[in-house]
Amino acid sequence: MTILQEHAPNPAADDAGRPIGYGRLQRKEDPRFVRGRGHYVDDITLPGMLHGAILRSPVAHARLVSIDTSAALAHPGVVAVITGADLLGLGLAWAPTLSADVQAVLVTDKVRFQGQEVAFVVAEDRYAARDALELIEVDYDVLPPLVDARKALDPDAPVVRDEMEGRTDNHIFDWEAGNKAETDAVFAAADVVVSQEIVYPRSHPAPMETCGAVADFDAVTGKLTLYETSQAPHAHRTLFAMVAGIPEHKIRIVSPDIGGGFGNKVGIYPGYILAVVGSIVTGKPVKWMEDRSENLMSTSFARDYIMQGEIAATKDGKILAVRTSVLADHGAFNATAQPTKYPAGFFHIFTGSYDLQAAHCSVTGVYTNKAPGGVAYACSFRVTEAVYLIERLVDILAAKLEVDPAELRLKNLIKPEQFPYPNKTGWEYDSGNYERALRLSMSMAGYDDLRREQRAKRDRGELMGIGISFFTETVGAGPRKHMDIVGLGMNDGAELRVHPTGKAVVRISVQSQGQGHETTFAQIVAEEIGIPPEDIDVVHGDTDQTPFGLGTYGSRSTPVSGAAVALVARKVREKARFIAAAMLETRPEDLEWEKGRWFVKGDPSVGKTIAEIAMGAYGTVALPEGIDGNLDAEVTYDPPNLTFPFGAYICVVDVDPGTGHVAVRRFVAVDDCGTRINPMIIEGQVHGGLTDGVGMALMQFIEFDESGNNLGGSFMDYLIPTAMEVPDWETGYTVTPSPHHPIGAKGIGESATVGSPPAIVNAVVDALSPFGITHMDMPCTPARVWAAIQGRPRPPI
Template identity: 75%
Template sequence: MSTPMGFGRMHRKEDARFIRGRGGYVDDVNLPGMLYGAILRSPHAHARIVTIDTSAALAHPKVKAVITGETLAGLNLAWMPTLSADTQAVLATDKVRFQGQEVAFVVAEDRYSARDALELIDVEYDALDAVIDARKSLDPDAPLIRDDHEGRADNKIFDWEAGDKATTDAVFAQAEVAVTQDMLYPRVHPAPLETCGAVADFDKVTGKLTVWCPTQAPHAHRTLYALVAGLPEHKIRVISPDIGGGFGNKVGIYPGYVCAIVGSIVTGKPVKWMEDRSENLMSTSFARDYHMRGEVAATRDGKIQAIRVKVLADHGAFNGTAQPTKFPAGFFHVFTGSYDLQAAHCEVTGVYTNKAPGGVAYACSFRITEAVYLVERMIDVLAMELGADPAELRMKNLLRSEQFPYTSPTGWEYDSGDYQKTLQLAMDMAGYDALRREQAEKRERGELMGIGISFFTEAVGAGPRKHMDILGLGMADGAELRVHPTGKAVLRVSCQSQGQGHETTFAQIVAAELGISPDDVDVVHGDTDQTPFGLGTYGSRSTPVSGAAAAMVSRKVRERARQVAAAMLEASPEDLEWAVNESGGAWTVAGTGAGKTIQEIALAAHSSLELPDGVEGHLDATCVYNPPNLTYPFGAYICVVDVDPGTGQVKVRRFIAVDDCGVRINPMIVEGQVHGGLADGVGMALMQLMAFDEDGNHLGASFMDYLLPTAMECPSWELGETVTPSPHHPIGAKGVGESATVGSPPAVVNAVLDALRPFGVRHADMPLTPAGVWRAMQGNPIRTDLAIS
């Protein structure tokens, strides 16, 4: 037997295929007789459809079908539910509501003919005024975007609030100091390496539909396909193979998926649809686009007392956010962050605009990224007002370890933490005092150096299901574990990896629980016919929920192994002790040394061994894990930047990231996740922006216009860790996949604005491009000037 391993560094099992180019992606799926689909998209952001003439396209010798909204309406498929219980047009019928919206779907013999045939479709549009500014969408005379909703009179989606308004207002009325700042977290895009696509194969003989698509939530997709297409759910199989990055972009169902399914049903052939990069950037789920006004009340000596927030959330033309039903604004009301407050109150208004549907949880847990950015910027604004050191101000107001479990003013119960220890470690690693001295010396020479700090608390692992669901589907995850007669194990999980290393991490969990090698554990995911039901991977749910399910199902198998071992040893189960040593895991008779390893027990469980009444053979079990609470990872980040005073160019010189994600299963994977998130944060802070002109034309439909960070823009990350186990998680893990994306943007922005203090700049909105920084230095910072009353 190979050497048993548990938690610790080991190379990812997935890398054997990935680094050799042997991964299997949706575009690698090629079936006999397969046809190809292409989507005609609207050039307008807002326009009525007068006519659609498809005759020339249908006359193309290689075109097999042209599907329009009218075609789908006849099948009752013109509209589909979104994950926020809104509706979204599959193909536009009445009008288009954003540039790039799907209008028609061509099915042809090859990819090129399908694309060519799009040019043959003649659509007559009656252009309408577009609403791009979320603030203007609420004007009484603004064009109505969702006139498909009977009785709708405006573009408002929801009004939502959390916290105690009366108490918060009373604290502000008595505050010695109060600061206010408007800010925008601009619209950004996950931009995964692999774009979205689908291969649909409907078998008319069996009535079975198989769909390959790069979804982060295969089981949720299957259920929604059943609801939309009217097919029996047990006749639908969704396969999500290797995914080239998800970041929330691949949670929802896109019209192209439904069109591929309909194309297969209509033609009787498999149909593949793959979008190009411009389509992905223009029409798939965006993130952020939050216009925020923050207010902080404090004493003169820097004790923060209350936070008050108003938000205008731009959700695009359809509300496609993947939020739990009870939380239309996501988990934004964790905006109190990591600080000890008397009171807090927030109001969020969601609106429609003529942009692609937004609100995806892009590498964050349901809007916590925006919340952390807001509060961390407000702490620096307060520090500037008081003339206080940003690190000292945070240290003074952070929650203390003895306060956990801590219930926030908006009702969230943080599980555990030692915040001061984490911040102090980051400051020690950075050499904080020496950095401040260096900064002072450089300022005397006219050099611009900035030091930015952020401290964040995340809320991840969406559940329990009594509080959290999507379209009525509760957020609990399943796991199935089977140990074969030779002691090799197969774990089946409902979550879906997009590069996080699930096949390694979950194998390590099972290995640690059963005392076997991770190499002897195969992890199966991404196939609804082969895995238990669950709501997928997003919001850092993998380890907090599916990882917990893996641990719990392993313990069930271990307990069953105790019963079998007792029969083998002719002992009482109560007399057996579990032990893991160099030989692996074994049940032994207390005080005798006699025992049986998991491998020996597995073979006996499948043999003719006579077992006690009520004890089944085989070593397998199932589990549905319903988390009792979220988990709350946290971290302290320090960023050091240099700014060129002549050009506004920002160079990130150092970045120190200390994360506490509870127990670390594989530190190497954790570090890789943090590296990726930090790069994300640098990109959002300094270069990423989904921009539109006043007519709704999308200005970032290629990587020439929508910039992503490279190794040239990123420093060598300096990582540290503290470990505060979650008290309610089976292995004490909290999750880390999105933490760095949450904590890094405010650290970078705070650093840049700290460098610009000699110019009196209090705030400038992301992205802090060289032009934006230069303008701020000239006294014209980019501002949102929100009209939020």
């Protein structure tokens, strides 16, 4: 791994001794994890706890004729068997999704995808519950399935959601952004227009830990405690109140350590609700944990976009406009976790990082007989698809114009002086120096040398490809003027309390799934008030202990919750100024701040440290009017805008023409996430995202046969990358702080997942360009690459 630092103005990182910046503070979380002391949902055992298991449909589309549970109920150890009919009687058969749709908890009328929940068995142990599933007899009247989104709007297509009154087709929404008339006019006058259908296939986050819950309903107090694998505990609490009718103040959601989320644990799954119902029915705690096949077959998928893209340019390579029409397959229920005002999420960033005259996109969402899709799998609500579209189109344009793809990008990137930059779909990019990032990645890669090596190898008949992608990501979902999820504003709260001895606790509303929140949020507080990070505890994942917020996804933790933490620390610091003034018998305006203490202006020897001020706040000091004692504060942060991290990636691949195997030989990733809080954690996030990109570009694909059978229901079929498939990552960075974020941070968690797939596919297509190949859809598996080569005449050596 190569780390190359590109120094840039960064007021929060001007010396290595500060908590925020270039220092590499070790993760505070790691001691418990490396010792096997992590605490996950499946580690929870409560007195008298029962176990639940779900019977899932083997078919994708069928009427439910009958269900007989008598043999299962008679099985030793079985306590209850719950069906859709039981839930109808309880008013719990359908639950709202995060897209304001509804989803069946258990089948009541018909099955809508393979793996859908049909019945729930509660037993004394996991094995009895699983065994009893085999004893439930279900009679299905199988219906023709709809698995091709292209056919979803055909008049004779099977209607997936025919339970909806008046529903005669599979249409969910139409959404558009940009100006169609202006865009069409630019295209009509353009010298060059290229177009391409581009498919971003359905994939799955496949976290190491599958989904699960332990529900404990106390009938005496009416209190529900639910331990679950949730990325958004507070949103889950509100939705459970809406579904179950339990008063929200009587619901406690606890998300302990989570073994990866990647968007898979944002929504509420039927298994969570069934665990709650099981606890209510039996009067005992009920645990439900899914297995790997269940996770791959039934929990939220991602992507599944069919995009028809076009790009217009002058003959000398100035990009003028881009337009696209998109068909989005959302499966049987629209469970997409994204702002309700934007059904297609942040696809409006499909204009990429380029200075355009016009842009227009339209997106149509449809139902199919697949598991609910639309989860933001390590991306910001469809940013990954949008970036993939524009970066493939730019490479296709470069091939058409016979120009180098790097030079084409350099010619069209937004310039530093154009920021803040209003893109053509209505969003304002906050800051950036795009050319600097791309030139840095080219320098690190030795771009000109790579091109010379490629030419030499082509002369010998060897297939080497060089792929470039430049991306601008939009993250920090939160501005309530723009977005919400099922009516809940996406701003975040933070609470900070400094104890009398100078130690502190900060409570946040986002939930970590491995991002290092306990370290980075402590660093933010340390930077603002001067308490060492090791003296600051970060509390998260418990709705009884933390302020309200919409959770962790879409790289929103640092842009939104991190900003809240910085502001609450500043609020505590300001309160400390008044307390210090009282302790020093002077006026607050006569004090000056240096890290960790307030002192009298002109006399630095007279002052009070934060620890001394904290003791005074809880002590007998006569405090000024309006200062209520204690050293604490709380804030709710409503960001004024999204943040826009960006990056420049270069990938080098070698393709074996005999087998179609693609080997990623080198990968250079230059990212700009604004102010860098902890470089070590940033590198870990980038490495993980790049590995994700290898998986999506080369191997990951959830496919269905014509009967609706999921062909990726295990890790034998749904492949994920390992250390064997990835190179030693070469990472660099530039720093362009966000002007509106309190510490200038933009977010980094998903950038690499956004930027790496197009770089890899561009490299594969570049390797195959001697065969006349200009596009290939993901994943570029050996079979697909080999077939593409066989279908074209071999170029002369």
